[in-house]
Amino acid sequence: GNSVTQMEGPVTLSEEAFLTINCTYTATGYPSLFWYVQYPGEGLQLLLKATKADDKGSNKGFEATYRKETTSFHLEKGSVQVSDSAVYFCALNFGNEKLTFGTGTRLTIIP
Amino acid sequence: GAVVSQHPSRVICKSGTSVKIECRSLDFQATTMFWYRQFPKQSLMLMATSNEGSKATYEQGVEKDKFLINHASLTLSTLTVTSAHPEDSSFYICSARDSRQGNTDTQYFGPGTRLTVL
Numbered sequence: 001g002n003s004v005t006q007m008e009g010p011v012t013l014s015e016e017a018f019l020t021i022n023c024t025y026t027a028t029g030y031p032s033l034f035w036y037v038q039y040p041g042e043g044l045q046l047l048l049k050a051t052k053a054d055d056k057g058s059n060k061g062f063e064a065t066y067r068k069e070t071t072s073f074h075l076e077k078g079s080v081q082v083s084d085s086a087v088y089f090c091a092l093n094f095g096n097e098k099l100t101f102g103t104g105t106r107l108t109i110i111p
Numbered sequence: 112g113a114v115v116s117q118h119p120s121r122v123i124c125k126s127g128t129s130v131k132i133e134c135r136s137l138d139f140q141a142t143t144m145f146w147y148r149q150f151p152k153q154s155l156m157l158m159a160t161s162n163e164g165s166k167a168t169y170e171q172g173v174e175k176d177k178f179l180i181n182h183a184s185l186t187l188s189t190l191t192v193t194s195a196h197p198e199d200s201s202f203y204i205c206s207a208r209d210s211r212q213g214n215t216d217t218q219y220f221g222p223g224t225r226l227t228v229l
Contacts, residue, residue: 032216043117043204044155044220051216089154095216096208098145103154
């Protein structure tokens with residue numbers, strides 16, 4: 001079946017540091033890939049997505065590139081802020097099927 | 112665009128009572144909505160898929176008679192936790208799939224409902 005593996009947290013960084021959260025997937029075919037962010041006590045917000053190989057999703061300074069050859073969709077940001085502290089979920093699906101989530105990575109940014 | 116609301120955001124009830132949670136897509140139509148449960152510091156667990164005008168599809172291990180789902184319109188789905196017990200206390204999150212062409216792979220999530228059963 002389909003699966004998503006995320007880098008285990010928690011991750012703690014200083015403000016303005018470079019962020020990478022690794023995400024790899026296992027699936028037959030070419031799924032759509034997503035990053036969702038969950039702030040404390042809230043639901044999930046779609047951060048970015050990519051639907052085919054070599055697509056780059058970007059939003060709020062975050063980027064992720066759909067790498068078919070390495071089945072990866074790593075999340076990156078050049079300079080993190082305290083307000084980026086949250087839990088980040090990588091996910092995939094095929095068309096209108098249900099999402100398969102990773103376990104989530106808790107990110108804490110220290111001033 | 113693509114806003115999903117949930118009501119209530121928090122509810123506290125006594126053991127044995129039933130609680131209804133509403134999920135609404137505010138600016139788009141959603142033929143399919145999903146209900147998730149999330150335990151502290153864990154990922155989301157899909158409970159059921161709700162299709163407008165038809166019966167919900169429940170994931171393995173989820174009691175359909177305990178978690179009643181109704182999707183009566185293209186913008187509203189409800190989850191009723193019947194005869195709630197303390198072990199049902201959790202964070203319940205819904206999502207709605209955008210029915211518009213070219214965006215059907217994307218789910219938009221509500222803010223969640225924190226249920227506490229005393």
